[in-house]
Amino acid sequence: MSSSKTYQCLSCRLKSSIWQNTTSSGRRQFHASSPAKARKRVYPSIKAADLEQPQFRPYTEREKKLLRLKYTPEQMKVIEAGEKAITAEDMAQQGRMRTDPMRIEYLDDFSTMRPVLDRPVTDQDLQGDELVEGENRSSRGGASKNPQQKEDAEQKEETDPHMLRLCQQTGMTKEEIRKIRVKNLVMHRVVNQTRMGKIQSLYYLTIAGNQDGMVGIGEGKAAEDEDGRRQAMMNAVRNMKPIPRYEERTIYGEVQGKVGASVVQLSSRGPGFGNRCQHLIFELARAAGISDLAARTPRSRNKMNVVKAAFQALTSQRLPEDVAKGRGRKMVDARSVYYGGQVL
Structure with missing residues (x-):
C-alpha cells in the first residue's frame, strides 16, 4: 500500500523550506557576547588530599638569637609550642592583614608596657610637655584667675x-x-501642681565616671540652677558602679537594657571601631572608659529612659567566667597562655 503525502499550499512549502535553511545554518544571536557554552570553562576537580599543605619556615639561628634578646626563655618555649600547634592553613584563613590605605594600625607589642593603657597614670607621666600644654591651653581659653x-x-x-x-x-x-568626669545630659523644666499653685523646678540628669571602669548616673531637681546641678552631680558620684570591660576597651558580647518603653541594645566591636551610637550613650561609654561600642535604640528614644537603660545594660553583663562555672567548664585565655601567662 503506497502512502501519499498530504497536500500543502504554496505558502506552507515556502515556510518549511526557509525554516530548514535557517536551522541548518544556525540561529541568529541577538547579543554581542558569545554563547553560554563558549563562555563556560570546566576546571578539573582536585581533591584536598592532593594539594600540598603549606608549612611555616623554621626560625634561623639569627632570628632565634634576636628573639631571645626580646623574650624570656619561658616565653620562647611558649612561642615555639604555638608555632607547632597553629597550622599554616589557619594562618592563611584567619591571619590575613589588611593592605588597603584605610587599615587601622592597632597591632601591639606585648613585651612593652604602655604608660597610659597598661597602667594608671602617675605624676611622673604628667611631667614635661603635657603640663606645659595644659598651661598653654588654659591661658588660651581666657584670662587666668587672680591669686586672691x-x-x-x-x-x-x-x-x-x-x-x-x-x-x-x-x-x-x-x-x-x-x-571624675561629670557631664549633664538632660535638663528641662518641670511643674508640680499643688493647692498653692504651680511650682516650677529644674530637672537635671548627670553622669559621672573615672574613665577607668566606674560610672554612675544621678538625678537632681531644685528651684535654682546651681542647686539642681550640684544635687545631680553628687548623686551620680554616689551611684558609681564598676563596669566589666573586655581588654579595657569594650563590653562582653551583646547586652540589652529596658526602662519603660525604651530599649537599648549594646554590642561589642573590634579595636579601632570607636563608639558609634547616639550622643547620650556615647557620653556614658566614654565616662566608663569604653572605646569600641555599637548601640541601637529600636523603640522609644526618651532621653532619661535611654540613659537609664544603657546604664542597666552595662551593669548587667554576664562574664565568661560565670558562664563557664555555670556549665561546669574551665575557661582559658589563649592570649595569656600564648605569651607565657603574663597578663599585660
Missing part, C-alpha cells in the same frame, strides 16, 4: 559642707572627686 580669687575658691571648697559629706559617703578624697 584662687584662694577664695579653695577656702570655699574646704568649707563646703556638701563636698565634705560626699567625701565621707564615698571614701574618696577631694582630688579624686575633681578628676
